[in-house]
Amino acid sequence: MTDDTTAAKLGLTDAELAVHPTVFASGALKDRVVVVSGGAGGIGRAIAWLCARLGAHVAVVGRNQTKLDSLVAEMADRDLKASAYVTDIREPDAVNALFDTVWAAHGRVDGLINSAGGQFPQAAIDFSVKGWNAVINTNLNGTWYMMQAAAQRWRDHKHPGNIVNIVVVTTHGLHGIAHTIAARSGVIGLSRAVAVEWAPLNIRVNCVAPGVIETEGWNVYSPAARAAYPRSNPMMRNGTTFDVAEACVYFAAPSGKFVTGEMLTVDGGGQLWGETWTTGKPAYFGGDDT
Numbered sequence: 567m568t569d570d571t572t573a574a575k576l577g578l579t580d581a582e583l584a585v586h587p588t589v590f591a592s593g594a595l596k597d598r599v600v601v602v603s604g605g606a607g608g609i610g611r612a613i614a615w616l617c618a619r620l621g622a623h624v625a626v627v628g629r630n631q632t633k634l635d636s637l638v639a640e641m642a643d644r645d646l647k648a649s650a651y652v653t654d655i656r657e658p659d660a661v662n663a664l665f666d667t668v669w670a671a672h673g674r675v676d677g678l679i680n681s682a683g684g685q686f687p688q689a690a691i692d693f694s695v696k697g698w699n700a701v702i703n704t705n706l707n708g709t710w711y712m713m714q715a716a717a718q719r720w721r722d723h724k725h726p727g728n729i730v731n732i733v734v735v736t737t738h739g740l741h742g743i744a745h746t747i748a749a750r751s752g753v754i755g756l757s758r759a760v761a762v763e764w765a766p767l768n769i770r771v772n773c774v775a776p777g778v779i780e781t782e783g784w785n786v787y788s789p790a791a792r793a794a795y796p797r798s799n800p801m802m803r804n805g806t807t808f809d810v811a812e813a814c815v816y817f818a819a820p821s822g823k824f825v826t827g828e829m830l831t832v833d834g835g836g837q838l839w840g841e842t843w844t845t846g847k848p849a850y851f852g853g854d855d856t
């Protein structure tokens with residue numbers, strides 16, 4: 567963790583993700599095909615590495631070809647299987663084309679982990695229509711397009727599948743991210759609803775809610791806000807992308823085969839104790855608005 571936005575890279579590096587110890591057995595995802603949206607970002611990247619290390623072929627999805635290609639190359643250097651797919655999850659036609667392409671390439675898809683998402687910190691009262699729509703479109707609509715496209719093909723191929731949606735902890739009145747709380751609450755409700763509707767199709771749907779996990783995505787927050795994040799939970803520290811990756815794999819691997827419609831919060835106990843101020847702590851609450 568650093569106060570300097572120009573300093574070291576935030577989060578775990580590829581070299582660290584390649585060797586980070588895991589509780590999962592090698593081969594736990596052998597020959598599975600897993601689609602990871604936001605797979606070249608911080609959390610998605612850890613998910614991609616872990617799934618590939620456990621034997622999966624990972625279809626890494628994002629908007630930035632260069633970021634995706636460099637991850638795939640890093641993984642190929644270690645004999646791990648991954649391919650890059652440039653797709654904006656907010657474009658339903660592109661999302662459908664993505665799943666058709668992955669099915670055509672591999673003849674199967676076994677899992678979808680939705681890590682693409684994000685928001686910007688701002689007092690809700692000042693949200694512009696465009697800003698609100700950007701966050702809802704990305705986090706609710708985009709996630710839904712991915713879920714539906716995956717499920718339709720599992721239904722059509724009579725193939726089992728499972729979905730893990732990365733969300734945000736919605737149980738707190740977290741300042742400065744009301745748009746994302748709205749979007750993620752939608753994803754959580756949606757996940758619970760389709761966990762029931764899609765059980766006859768042998769599709770499981772679960773959510774993982776990270777607390778403060780240091781990634782490059784944190785660059786939208788001020789250094790002062792970031793410096794306070796370790797105080798958001800009783801463990802008094804930030805979590806790592808690998809913590810979230812292992813939670814996702816718990817659901818995606820056979821370990822999760824009797825679990826659906828569930829939420830796993832990976833926040834160091836932040837729902838029970840701690841404060842998170844993405845836009846600084848207002849004087850009203852005893853802060854100085856930094």
Ligand SMILES: CCCCCCCCC/C=C/C(=O)SCCNC(=O)CCNC(=O)[C@H](O)C(C)(C)COP(=O)(O)OP(=O)(O)OC[C@H]1O[C@@H](n2cnc3c(N)ncnc32)[C@H](O)[C@@H]1OP(=O)(O)O
Pocket residue numbers: 683684685686687688694696697698700701704734735738776777778781783784786798833836837842844
């Ligand atoms: C209990 C404990 C738990 C603890 C829980 C702790 C939670 C806090 C920590 C959470 C951390 C994360 O999730 S971090 C990891 C996630 N990653 C990110 O958030 C990365 C940054 N976010 C994004 O990229 C977002 O996806 C998003 C902003 C929606 C990007 O969408 P777009 O690509 O469409 O973005 P843009 O074109 O740049 O912006 C679209 C419009 O959004 C608005 N907009 C964008 N940035 C803005 C800004 N800084 N301030 C105001 N408005 C802004 C403007 O209206 C923009 O239009 P114009 O006016 O025309 O420009």
Ligand SMILES: NC(=O)C1=CN([C@@H]2O[C@H](COP(=O)(O)OP(=O)(O)OC[C@H]3O[C@@H](n4cnc5c(N)ncnc54)[C@H](OP(=O)(O)O)[C@@H]3O)[C@@H](O)[C@H]2O)C=CC1
Pocket residue numbers: 603604605606607608609610627628629630631633653654655656681682683684685704708732733734735775776777778779780781782783784
């Ligand atoms: N880090 C944290 O503390 C927390 C994170 N989360 C959530 O976890 C998820 C992952 O976060 P994190 O890894 O930290 O964030 P990052 O910003 O590092 O990664 C998010 C990735 O999503 C991709 N993405 C964003 N929008 C789109 C889009 N429209 N289409 C396709 N890909 C897109 C981006 O790739 P590209 O730019 O190439 O499109 C980016 O690599 C997000 O939903 C985030 O909100 C939740 C709680 C806390």
